[in-house]
Amino acid sequence: MLTFAEENYLKAIYHLSDGGKKGVATNDVSHAMRTKPASVTDMMQKLGEKGVIEYRKYYGVHLTEDGRKLALQTIRKQRIWEVFLVEKLKFSWDEVHEVADELEHVRSQILVQRLDEYLGYPKFDPHGDPIPDEFGEVKSRPRFPLSELEVGASGQIVAVKDSSAAFLKYLDKVGAYIGARIKVLDKVEFDGSVEILVDGKKSIFMSKDVAMNILVMQ
Amino acid sequence: MLTFAEENYLKAIYHLSDGGKKGVATNDVSHAMRTKPASVTDMMQKLGEKGVIEYRKYYGVHLTEDGRKLALQTIRKQRIWEVFLVEKLKFSWDEVHEVADELEHVRSQILVQRLDEYLGYPKFDPHGDPIPDEFGEVKSRPRFPLSELEVGASGQIVAVKDSSAAFLKYLDKVGAYIGARIKVLDKVEFDGSVEILVDGKKSIFMSKDVAMNILVMQ
DNA sequence: ATTATTTTTTAGTATAGTCTAAAATGGTAT
DNA sequence: ATACCATTTTAGACTATACTAAAAAATAAT
Ligand SMILES: [Mn+2]
Ligand SMILES: [Mn+2]
Ligand SMILES: [Mn+2]
Ligand SMILES: [Mn+2]
Numbered sequence: 072m073l074t075f076a077e078e079n080y081l082k083a084i085y086h087l088s089d090g091g092k093k094g095v096a097t098n099d100v101s102h103a104m105r106t107k108p109a110s111v112t113d114m115m116q117k118l119g120e121k122g123v124i125e126y127r128k129y130y131g132v133h134l135t136e137d138g139r140k141l142a143l144q145t146i147r148k149q150r151i152w153e154v155f156l157v158e159k160l161k162f163s164w165d166e167v168h169e170v171a172d173e174l175e176h177v178r179s180q181i182l183v184q185r186l187d188e189y190l191g192y193p194k195f196d197p198h199g200d201p202i203p204d205e206f207g208e209v210k211s212r213p214r215f216p217l218s219e220l221e222v223g224a225s226g227q228i229v230a231v232k233d234s235s236a237a238f239l240k241y242l243d244k245v246g247a248y249i250g251a252r253i254k255v256l257d258k259v260e261f262d263g264s265v266e267i268l269v270d271g272k273k274s275i276f277m278s279k280d281v282a283m284n285i286l287v288m289q
Numbered sequence: 290m291l292t293f294a295e296e297n298y299l300k301a302i303y304h305l306s307d308g309g310k311k312g313v314a315t316n317d318v319s320h321a322m323r324t325k326p327a328s329v330t331d332m333m334q335k336l337g338e339k340g341v342i343e344y345r346k347y348y349g350v351h352l353t354e355d356g357r358k359l360a361l362q363t364i365r366k367q368r369i370w371e372v373f374l375v376e377k378l379k380f381s382w383d384e385v386h387e388v389a390d391e392l393e394h395v396r397s398q399i400l401v402q403r404l405d406e407y408l409g410y411p412k413f414d415p416h417g418d419p420i421p422d423e424f425g426e427v428k429s430r431p432r433f434p435l436s437e438l439e440v441g442a443s444g445q446i447v448a449v450k451d452s453s454a455a456f457l458k459y460l461d462k463v464g465a466y467i468g469a470r471i472k473v474l475d476k477v478e479f480d481g482s483v484e485i486l487v488d489g490k491k492s493i494f495m496s497k498d499v500a501m502n503i504l505v506m507q
Numbered sequence: 508a509t510t511a512t513t514t515t516t517t518a519g520t521a522t523a524g525t526c527t528a529a530a531a532t533g534g535t536a537t
Numbered sequence: 538a539t540a541c542c543a544t545t546t547t548a549g550a551c552t553a554t555a556c557t558a559a560a561a562a563a564t565a566a567t
Contacts, residue, residue, distance in 0.1 A: 076554065097515055110555050112516055117553090129515060129562060160403040170397045177391045185378040294524065315545055328525055330546055335523090347532060347545060 073123075075176045078145045080104060080114050081123060084134055085142035090209070091134040100132075140207035147203045148183055149175035150196035155186060157197040164197040165239035198239075199230025199249045199286065217253070218263060218282035225254040226287035233284040245275045247285065291341075293394045296363045298322060298332050299341060302352055303360035308427070309352040318350075358425035365421045366401055367393035368414035373404060375415040382415040383457035416457075417448025417467045417504065435471070436481060436500035443472045444505035451502040463493050465503065 073081070083103040087095045097115065101108040119126030123138030134142065152174040156162040162170070183205075187193075195201055203209040214229050228251045231238065242248065246269055256274060257266040263279030291299070301321040305313045315333065319326040337344030341356030352360065370392040374380040380388070402423075405411075413419055421427040432447050446469045449456065460466065464487060474492060475484040481497030 074553075098513090106554090107556060108515065109517080109557080113554075116516095131515095156400075160400070160407055162399075162403070166399070170395065170400050173395045173397075174392075177388065177395075179388045179391070181380075181384070182374075182378070182388050185380070189378055292523075316543090324524090325526060326545065327527080327547080331524075334546095349545095 073121075073141060076114070077118065077121075077123075078141075078176055079172075080111075080118065081134075081138060081142040082145050082149075084124065084132060085139065085146065088134060091139040091142075094131040094133050096131045143203040143207040143209065144205075145175050147205070147207075148177075150200060150202045151183060151187055151190065151193070153196045153198070154190050154193045154202075158190060158193075163239075163243070164234075165236040165243070167197060168234065168236075195230075195249075197249070198234045199228075212288060214286040214288045216283045217255075217267070217285040217287045218265065218279055220255045220265075220287060222255050222258045224289070225252070226289045227252050228285055229288045230286040231284060232286055238281075238284060241281070242285075245277070246273055247275060247277075253287065291339075291359060294332070295336060295339075295341075296359070296394060297390075298329075298336065299352075299356060299360040300363050300367075302342065302350060303357065303364065306352060309357040309360075312349040312351050314349045361421040361425040361427065362423075363393050365423070365425075366395075368418060368420045369401060369405055369408065369411070371414045371416070372408050372411045372420075376408060376411075381457075381461070382452075383454040383461070385415060386452065386454075413448075413467075415467070416452045417446075430506060432504040432506045434501045435473075435485070435503040435505045436483070436497055438473045438483075438505065440473050440476045442507070443470065444507045445470050446503055447506045448504040449502060450504055456499075456502060459499070460503075463495070464491055465493060465495075471505065 080100065083100055084095050085091060087093075087099050087103060097108050097111050100115075101111045104111065115124065115126045115132055118124045118138070119132070122135060123141055124132045124134055126132050149171045152171040153167045156167045156170060157164055193202060199214075201209050201211045212229065216232070217226070217228070220226055228247060228249055230249065231242070247253075251269050252271070254268045254271075255265055256268050259265070263282070264277065265279070265282050266274060266276045268274050298318065301318055302313050303309060305311075305317050305321060315326050315329050318333075319329045322329065333342065333344045333350050336342045336356070337350070340353060341359055342350045342352055344350050367389045370389040371385045374385045374388060375382055411420060417432075419427050419429045430447065434450070435444070435446070438444055446465060446467055448467065449460070465471075469487050470489070472486045472489075473483055474486050477483070481500070482495060483497070483500050484492060484494045486492050
């Protein structure tokens with residue numbers, strides 16, 4: 072059984088390791104968790120003991136298969152709660168993070184099952200991220216940053232990479248949303264900024280920084 | 290800001306003090322919280338420092354007005370979550386306690402507000418207990434144990450005093466439920482057991498122990 | 508190849524919550 | 538009035554999590 076803190080660390084490691092593939096540095100976990108590196112080292116050693124990560128002194132950590140599954144179970148809960156908050160309680164997609172970050176730790180299998188059922192077994196959360204199944208499997212659809220689309224190319228917004236309130240509020244303001252059909256009208260070579268057409272009617276201009284954080288599929 | 294543990298203690302003290310009226314003994318809190326008396330004393334001192342209870346060494350504790358309100362805020366959240374679990378997620382009334390006991394600690398005013406709205410501002414939880422308003426006010430309807438009804442008297446089941454799974458499952462089995470109209474058909478002087486008629490059709494026989502834990506109004 | 512810098516780990520401290528064992532207190536019974 | 542007993546509190550220890558400051562290791566710069 073993992074504690075709240077352990078679950079949070081595991082989630083952070085999962086995200087930083089790109090789904091368990093890459094190794095993760097102490098400093099990066101420290102940054103993500105907003106704790107000091109010394110605290111991270113402590114926790115890494117404990118998680119190592121528990122067998123959910125492989126910890127090699129001075130060389131960062133890797134998730135074990137067990138660790139990956141546990142991380143995904145928490146992520147599953149987080150995303151299901153996010154769907155609930157947006158679909159049922161009318162939260163906006165920029166308000167759900169904090170709350171879901173607490174709700175995800177509520178321990179009850181039956182609760183997640185019933186909630187999932189109640190929501191109609193959603194496949195994606197409000198930010199377009201896939202909801203893992205109860206066995207820790209994620210089937211992610213191919214997606215890439217909008218910044219990589221060529222001029223003239225079309226696609227559909229399927230997710231956001233950054234889900235900070237600031238970024239999401241900006242997207243709301245300019246009218247970009249998950250599911251929108253888009254086409255790249257122009258691209259400035261100098262700074263990578265782009266102009267896109269949304270749903271065949273509205274044209275939006277955005278910096279490369281923004282375009283990199285919008286994920287599309289074709 | 291209170292911790293999870295502090296909220297749980299405060300709730301226990303509230304219940305044991307009959308809504309803040311009576312003083313509460315260390316041993317009773319210890320029993321209710323399933324912690325040792327020494328741990329309770331520690332916590333009482335801390336809660337005393339924080340001004341939510343009045344702690345007099347060796348003489349038990351009283352809730353302050355602040356403490357009472359804080360306890361009621363947690364109780365409000367617990368009961369709203371219980372309604373959600375039963376009404377929306379099809380939990381049975383004997384399954385909600387554990388889960389609501391965790392959910393009640395999620396910190397977000399907006400969450401409780403929206404949930405309350407989503408549920409249509411319920412006034413009572415699945416066990417018939419009143420849901421305090423956001424300012425810590427409870428308006429409880431007059432109610433008393435079924436065991437006190439005279440033979441021939443009628444009433445309506447409005448709440449249960451014991452909400453353990455064992456007791457609630459038993460009530461399900463015999464067909465007693467919140468809202469049922471009842472009439473006392475017979476009462477055995479010797480042991481206080483009673484026979485009641487439910488909704489004018491089904492007759493149930495129950496021990497005094499059971500009858501004392503069913504609350505009715507007339 | 509040394510030296511300097513960055514990253515990571517260790518050592519020691521703090522708070523929250525719990526425990527056991529022992530001491531203190533208040534109330535009860537003689 | 539004193540002795541006894543149940544209750545409560547203190548003292549000391551433990552786990553979890555975080556911190557600061559200092560040491561150690563890895564990496565980068567000369
Ligand atoms: Mn979290
Ligand atoms: Mn999300
Ligand atoms: Mn609780
Ligand atoms: Mn209840």
